[in-house]
Amino acid sequence: MVVSAAAPLTVMAGVAPIAIVLGGIGAPAAYLLAGITLTVFAVGFTTMSRHVRGGGAFYAYIAQGLGTPAGIGAALLAVVAYNGMGIGLYGLLGSAGADAALALWGVDVPWPPLALAGLLLVWYGGHRSIDFGAKVLGVLLVAETGILVLLAGGVLLRGGADGLSAASLAPGNVLVPGTAAVLAFAFIAFTGFESTVIYRREARDPERTIPRATCIAVCFLAVFYAFVVWAVIQAFGDARVVAAAADDPGGLFFSAITTYVGAWAAHLMHVFIVTSVIASLLAFHNAVNRYCLALAEEGVLPARLAAVHPRYGSPYVAGAAQTALGLVVVLAFALAGADPYTQLLLWVNTPGGIGVMVLQLLASIAVPCYFRRVPHTEGVVRTLVAPVTAAVLLTAATGLVVSRIDAFTGASAAVNTVLVAVVPGVFLLGVLLALRLRRGRPEVYTRFAVEPAPTAPGPHPGTER
Structure with a gap:
């Protein structure tokens, strides 16, 4: 079961250096803040999963709690958001692949052919089924997590550049304007953890495993991401890391691992960051496919x-x-001569990342609305306190991200306006589609996100011999 579409090495070596540039040495705290927010969110989210068993996750919960128009709006937003998150990563694949080819073989390869090759590979992985994708992802995730642990271990053993420091957690370094922009990177790092619910039909004992897997995934990722970013800060020293990240963001992690582990580890990291991006692309591809499958089965x-x-x-x-x-x-950005990292990745990811945060916010609001209407035995903490707290935290986080979107994208005000407007625009389009369905195809509207009828118990898929 995939628990996060954002693979660790992609999040760290691919994106974390920019987070350090924007947030300074307090950047690790943003990952912890995002993790705390999403852990609170997961309490109500996984409680809802015991009562709403459809395969649509976010949109199914929102439809049950806030009504069908909001549910269909959320469904279209989910498809667009996850497509944006996935397609934007082809820019990082092209950029990281070109860097790897230059570092390992001295060959200057343009990024578009690498991105297109990745597109074909990801299509094949998704075509071969979720089992094939999960096996590939498992191997890649172990390898990339191992190289990050090796880097952090090397820094710890040698005491960093100036001795180990806890200044990254000091309020004066955390409560700075740049933290708002870093929150965007931090929340994106957790994107896909709700796949524990998307794959409900493929899980054994979902009543027990889904809440546990979701909370473990979020807590582990929050601590792991914050720890690795802190370790890299220690590798350069609190006083020098921001300048080092600004001078060469793409090479920050490679420079650190060369110094503290060895050149051979940097070569491995070049390989693993490419495979890490592919792992993320496979996870996003499978998640989008299953959203589309669920919506097609719904008739939307x-x-x-x-x-x-x-x-x-x-x-x-x-x-x-x-x-x-x-x-x-990908071809449109390539033909326009766009930069694969600062434009294809960041611009296309932006509405995706904001869209996912808005979906989490709407799902948080939907939880208490749903449990007010249905009989249940769940406690008030799970059905009211946690989801309302999560909604407040997510509202604040989304507002902060939007307010500093210029730092995140580096784009003009006009481009940023369009990128942000995509999110409410798609949601509104979904609401209008719902109203049209209610008039023209009432049977589709009525059965949207309705709970599936109970089925007779049988062997779990894949257990037959």
């Missing part, structure tokens, strides 16, 4: 997207459609 998206491969069991038509969209976007 074309029925053809619900087609499942007769041999592999994968939603292969949805995968092909997603790949075609990625191809169009």
